[in-house]
Amino acid sequence: MLRLYDSRFSGNSWKIRILLNQLQRPFERLTLDLSAGEAKTESFIDLSRFARIPVLQLPDGRTIVESAAILLYLAEGTDYLFDDPYLSSQVAGWLFFEQGDLQKSIALARVYHLQGIADKMARRIDGLHADGYVGLEKLDRWLQKSEWLAGDRYTVADLAVFAYVSLAHEGNYQMERFQSIDRWLESVRSQPGWLGLFERSPYQYG
């Protein structure tokens, strides 16, 4: 069976649980406590390369790290990706955009708020917001004229970008002005098999 190493609050791991649920793939879930240093043990570093989650472990023991790589692996041959090389490149483009232009700016601002250190980190958060808003504006502009990110249907491109954008308000991003993002977030949430951050998949073991 597939095994997913994740953590409770991780948006990167949430992407993977949603896709596993949408694909109806049974998986074992091992939830690490990052604040207790559980990602930093020797044995987990061997599995994870960078001492980070998510990590997907295949039944033969090999592991895949980086949420975008895991999504591409799981989506191969399914409706959540395209066969056509051009359309596949459009999906990949959005996965890179999410990691380069959005993920860190949103995730770190959120972490500082969740850890209750937002006041102390106010200047750092201002910088993260400045970068994050540039990415969000680009995304909103695209969604003003397109229903989905790549091609004409929901794919892992939408799922990958969805996770942190939908959590941005937890990092005190003011999202009201992004009307097209708001419409698209709702469309992603209404996809069959979509799962809330703290919702348990019926395909989850452990």
Ligand SMILES: N[C@@H](CCC(=O)N[C@@H](CS)C(=O)NCC(=O)O)C(=O)O
């Ligand atoms: N680019 C990576 C980022 C992974 C990442 O940043 N993971 C965080 C949690 S979401 C983590 O494991 N941090 C380690 C720690 O906080 O100790 C991905 O998309 O999978």
